[in-house]
Amino acid sequence: MTRNGQMMRTLEKIFALLSVAGVMTLTFAMYAHAEGSGSNHLDEARTTIERSSLAKEAQVALLAKADRAVTAGIPAEDVAIIITRGLKQGVSGPTLEGFLETATVVKEQHLPSRLVLDRIEQGLAKGVPGERISGVTQNLSRHLATAKPMVEKIESSGVKPAPSGRPIAPIETVARALERSIPPDAILRMGEKVQARKGSMALFDRAIDTMTVFVGNGMQTEQASRMVHSAIERGYSEKDLGTMERYLAEGLRKNRSMDEIVSGMETRMERGEMRDMHESGGGMGGPGAGGMGSSWSGMGGPRH
């Protein structure tokens, strides 16, 4: 065999080895990318379950639910938080399984799961009883399923999409509105008003959110619906809606009655005084405005 031939054969072998090594590295990298960050969280959850006082069968069942949730696309970190926080709070295994089941079903129905996960995590952090959290989240998941076709209907009616880069979540916003017993009819009418004003889904999202905030703070549904519909008809922007929310918060801080607040808001809207009174920043009161303590919330400049 000549020297050249030997060299070529060696080169071929090196080439083949490099190809195999490359494929293996690629496979490992992709596997690590898919599993990487999630595996640590799942390991943490697994350890917590194994160290818990749950019976062996309950541990196995909870682990199976956790695996199914992650497979469905629930972030492993959220699964770990729910399990760890729940066991620490003394929530039973079946109740924790129920939380994961609710989130998984929402995900499998291609509905946004963030709101459900946030509500579970929030409830557990605040020490709300498991059964209460379970009821609230199951209700929320039903509202998400109702909200999706409503949002799709509004989107297809000609309302412009939100400007790119604007983080809106209209399905979750509508689900929260339904949770506060705002009638679907009022929500759909809001879509029509936004469309008539040639507004975008961002304005619709904000308008429904404002309506929900009003109702959540004790305003009657009809009053909240009337105020926000009126604002949209007057061409209010998202910032203007924020001003209305701040007016409400300030009124509550000053212990005004809701009727008084609504009346004052309507008067100011008629006078054109309700629009974007504050560009940004921390509410209508400065330090010392609150009765029980004082605080100030403000926004700094954008950080890139």
Next chain:
Amino acid sequence: MKNGNELNREIIHKILDGDAAPDEQRDMLARVQADPALNEEFAELSRALRSVRTSERMPVPAFFTAEVMRKLPKKKMALKQRAWNFLFKGRALTWNMATALAAVGVVVLVFTQVVRVQNRPVETAAVSEQEQTALVRLSFHAPQARHVAVAGTFNKWKVDTHVLKKESNGLWTINLPLKPGAHTYMFVVDGKAWVPDPNAQSYDDDGFGQKNSVVRVSL
């Protein structure tokens, strides 16, 4: 130019090979009869031919031609030509079932991982959110508190990751980098009391009978 002997030898070879014309053969055989030296040479060649024809034939070993060709000195090629041949010359691949199965296994593994990564559902918010954040300063006046943290949607309601710093006059503060959008939060005082920000932009029902504070961030 061939001489007489060479011509005679050539005709004898043609006769022995059966390639000579009848006239040529007749003339040559007459000359062989007349010339003792030529006769002797003809007889010797005839014996040799008979010997070859009657001897046993040896089988040619497999790859004989390839082996002979391989042992021939190679023509020296230019480096560019060698590189071209290395990359593009057709090759006969020898394979076995184990290697083939291993190759199929690697392909299937790579393919399933690609499909798995591509199909992995992603939280919609995480995909579309911009990486830009705004710095939001939160303050809380609580002179008697020993520890104040803030928990909210931005930290999955963890009570130990965003701790406020105590400043003068019992004021607790923190600067939070927040993404655009609405964020709900509460202060957690001494690890147990959940308190809304007394001067938040707005408030929202938390679904469990309490009020969360709301901060909206736009860039």
